[in-house]
Amino acid sequence: MTTRMTYLPQHPSLQGLVDAIYVYRCDQPFRQRWAGALLPQLTWRIQGAFAWRAHGGEAQPIGRGAILGPASAAMQLETHGPMVVIGLGLFPEGWAALLPMAAGTMVDRVAALHDVWGDDADLPLAGSAADDDATLAGRIDALLCKRLRDALPVDPRIATITAWANGKDHDIDALAASLQVSRRHLDRITTAACGLPPSVLANKQKIMRMAAALAIGMDNRRAVWTEEFADQAHFNRNFKRFIGVSPTRFLQADDVLVRDVMQARFAIASHHPLGLATDAAVPV
Template identity: 25%
Template sequence: MNYQTFEPHANLASVVKCYWTLEVPKEPDTQRQRIVPDGCLEMIFILGDDIKRYTSENEFIIQPRAIVVGQITEPFIIEPTGYVHCFAVRFYPFGFANFISTPIKELANKETPTAQIFGETPSIELEQSIINAADEHQRVAIIEDFLLNKLSEKATIDHVVKATIETLFLTKGNTTITAILKNDLSKRRQLERKFFKQVGLSPKQLGKVIRLQAALKMLLNQKTENLTRIAYDNEYYDQAHFNRDFKELTGINPKDFLENDKMQLSTIFYSKD
C-alpha cells in the first residue's frame, strides 16, 4: 500500500488541505473499508479498478470515476474490486465553497460526479488530463491550474465562517459556538445558515467531527488504550458521551475500533495531522 500527500500551492493553501494518492495492489480477498467523517470535502479521481460503496448491508453502487464527496455524518463503507489507484484533493471544511455556486449542503452524504458540478465538457477534459498525466506531480499541477482558474471566478468564503472553523480546529472542537460568538446569540442563526451553505454542516456538527478526529488520532497512534483517558483528554462529558459520539460518527464502538478489519484505510488517512 502506497499513500502519499502533497502540499498545495501557496495561493491555494488556505482552502486546500492537501493532495493525496493511494495505490493498493489487487488482493485475492478484498475487505470492506470504513471511511469516517473528518469535516473535509474531497474531489477524487478513481484511476484503478472500480470501487463499490455499500448503501446497505448487501446493496452497493459503483462509484463514478470522478467525484466530489461532500460532508458525511455517518461512515461510508467501500470495497475495492481490484487494483486501487486514486488521486484526490482534500479541501478544508470551508474550502470547496470557493470554487462553486452550489450550496455545499446539497453535496452531503453522497458522491456527486464532477460533471454535475463543473459541467460535462470541462469535467471530461480534466478527468482525461488526470488519467493521462505522467506522474502524481503532473496531476498536482493539472488540478492546481484548474482550481486556480475556478478560484478567481468565485467570491471568497465568509470571514466569520473561516474564523469559526479555525477556532474549532485550534481547540480540537472543544469551544462552544456561544463562546465563539461571545454570547451574542442573535448571530447564531445567521452563522448556522452560512455554515450549511458553505460547509455543509452546522457549527455544532463540525465541532463534534473535529473532536472525534482528535480522539481517533490518539487511538490510531496508540498513545493510550485507556478510553476514559481519551474521553477526558478530548473534553467529553464522560465515557458514555464519548462512546455515543464515536459510534454515531464511525458506526462502531471505541473498544472495537482498532480490532476491526474495516479500519485499514482510516488508519492511513486519519492517524496523522
C-alpha cells in the first residue's frame, strides 16, 4: 500500500497568489496523519473520501470541491482510500483575489466551493483517478486562470503583513506605524486577511520555517528557541500547536504528513513570504 504526493508548478500568472498544485494519492483503506497548520486550501476529491479534524474537534467531511479555511493550529487529515485529491494552498493575496469572504471568517472551517464559484467549481472534477498527475493539475490551472479574469482587488497592506510575519523583527507597533493604522485596526486587517492576529501569525511562520528546515535535515532547534522564543518550553508548545507533534516525533513518526509535504515541495517552493522557499525556510 502506498501514499504519494506530487507537486506541479502553477501558471506564472498565479505566482504570488497560490502555492504549487498537488496531487495526493493513497491506496490505504484508512489513514490518519498530522497535516500541520498549512496554508488555506482549495481541494477537489476525485476518488475516495477524506476529512479534516481541527485540533481535537470533530472530523469535518470534505466535499468533492471544497474550501479549507486558515488553520489556527495543526489539523489532522483522515483518508478513506483508495483516494485521489488534487488541490493547492492559497496565499493571503490569493484568498483575497479569488474568494469573496474574509479569510478570518473561515478559520478551522470547511465550505463547499460550488456555493462560491457555482458550476466553475466542478470543472476539475471531470477527471478520473486514471488520469496522470499533470492532466489533473492542468484542469485546476485552467480553472484558476479563468477565475483570475474576475479577480477581486487585493489590499496592498497584505503583502506588507506577510513580509513582516516572515521576517526577524516582529515589532507589532512598528508594523502598525508602517501601515498608518492603530494596533486594534491592524489586528482586524491581519485576522481578516490571514485568519490570525499578528503575534500568532508571526509565531506560526517561525515554527513552519523551523519545521521546513528540520524536514530537509537542518536541525537548528536550539538557535531558534534561544533567539526567537522565551525558552525551550515556549518553543515546544508552539511547535506542537502548529505542527501537531513534538520536534522529535516530527522527525521520526510515520503519521506526520506535514513533514513529507515539506520535503516533497521544497524544490519548487514559492518565494512568497509564506511559501517556505529555500532562502526562507532556514532560520538565520
